[in-house]
Amino acid sequence: KAGVTQTPRYLIKTRGQQVTLSCSPISGHRSVSWYQQTPGQGLQFLFEYFSETQRNKGNFPGRFSGRQFSNSRSEMNVSTLELGDSALYLCASSFLVVGGAGDEQFFGPGTRLTVL
Amino acid sequence: GNSVTQMEGPVTLSEEAFLTINCTYTATGYPSLFWYVQYPGEGLQLLLKATKADDKGSNKGFEATYRKETTSFHLEKGSVQVSDSAVYFCALSAGANSKLTFGKGITLSVRP
Numbered sequence: 001k002a003g004v005t006q007t008p009r010y011l012i013k014t015r016g017q018q019v020t021l022s023c024s025p026i027s028g029h030r031s032v033s034w035y036q037q038t039p040g041q042g043l044q045f046l047f048e049y050f051s052e053t054q055r056n057k058g059n060f061p062g063r064f065s066g067r068q069f070s071n072s073r074s075e076m077n078v079s080t081l082e083l084g085d086s087a088l089y090l091c092a093s094s095f096l097v098v099g100g101a102g103d104e105q106f107f108g109p110g111t112r113l114t115v116l
Numbered sequence: 117g118n119s120v121t122q123m124e125g126p127v128t129l130s131e132e133a134f135l136t137i138n139c140t141y142t143a144t145g146y147p148s149l150f151w152y153v154q155y156p157g158e159g160l161q162l163l164l165k166a167t168k169a170d171d172k173g174s175n176k177g178f179e180a181t182y183r184k185e186t187t188s189f190h191l192e193k194g195s196v197q198v199s200d201s202a203v204y205f206c207a208l209s210a211g212a213n214s215k216l217t218f219g220k221g222i223t224l225s226v227r228p
Contacts, residue, residue: 004159031214043205043218056215090159094214103214107152107159 002027004093004108012114018079021111025072025093031055032074033105034066037088046089049074078113086115118143120206122219129196130227137191137222139180139206147210149173149182149189154203154221163191163204198226 005024013019025032033056034046045058049068066076072093078085092105123138141147148167152160164173169184180191189206206219 033214033216035216042220043207043216045215045217048214058215092160092216103209104162104165105214105216107161109157109159 004091004106006089006091006108006111008111009109010112010114012116013081014116015081015083017081018077019081019113020075020077021089021091021113023074023076023091023093023108025074025091026106029093029095029106030072031094031103032068032072033092033094034074034076035090035092036060037090037110038086043090046076081115083115086113088112118147118208118210118217120208120217120219122206122222125222126225127222128225128227131198132195133226135191135193135196135200135224137204137206137224139189139191139219141187141189141206141208143187143208143210143217145210146184147208149180150207150209150216151178151180151189151191152205152207152218154205156202160205196224196226198228200224201226 033048048056088110094103151163164175166173166182
């Protein structure tokens with residue numbers, strides 16, 4: 001089975017621009033979560049989607065948004081980029097049978113975003 | 117809210133040394149606990165997990181036991197290898213959602 005794929009792997013943008021990152025989950029997985037990883041803040045939860053609906057959201061400003069398509073693929077968008085948005089953005093998918101807790105999440109390799 | 121505290125790093129060991137990485141947590145209810153590992157330039161891989169008190173997760177020689185009385189999930193390995201050099205994250209999920217709360221991670225370097 002193919003793993004979680006994320007595109008692009010690397011991205012360089014300038015302040016004020018917007019960016020869209022894509023994530024394709026493992027086949028059969030309907031839950032997709034996004035995390036931001038930075039040296040200072042570590043790994044922080046952005047949001048989770050299940051069956052095209054946002055199930056959970058972290059403490060990030062409204063500039064960060066996401067969506068999920070009917071094939072479970074997900075995108076996240078960051079508008080009006082700031083220098084502090086430079087990070088590794090990780091996507092994770094899971095099968096999600098019994099309500100979430102305990103379900104293993106499989107992570108993609110991440111998209112490295114650099115904001116200049 | 118939920119939180120995970122890991123011991124400060126980095127940790128440097130010689131090959132075949134014993135490894136312990138401490139992890140404690142705060143959570144409401146009965147969380148599931150995880151250890152993830154991140155190799156350079158890669159995403160996170162699940163190393164092991166435990167879903168209820170006294171469960172022991174194990175994989176690739178690593179072990180961790182879910183201790184509810186001490187709210188801990190310490191990672192151990194009897195004999196580390198150079199290939200174990202990576203960043204290790206302790207994490208939990210709680211309630212009816214998949215959201216993972218991570219510790220800050222600790223870098224392990226193993227010398228030949």
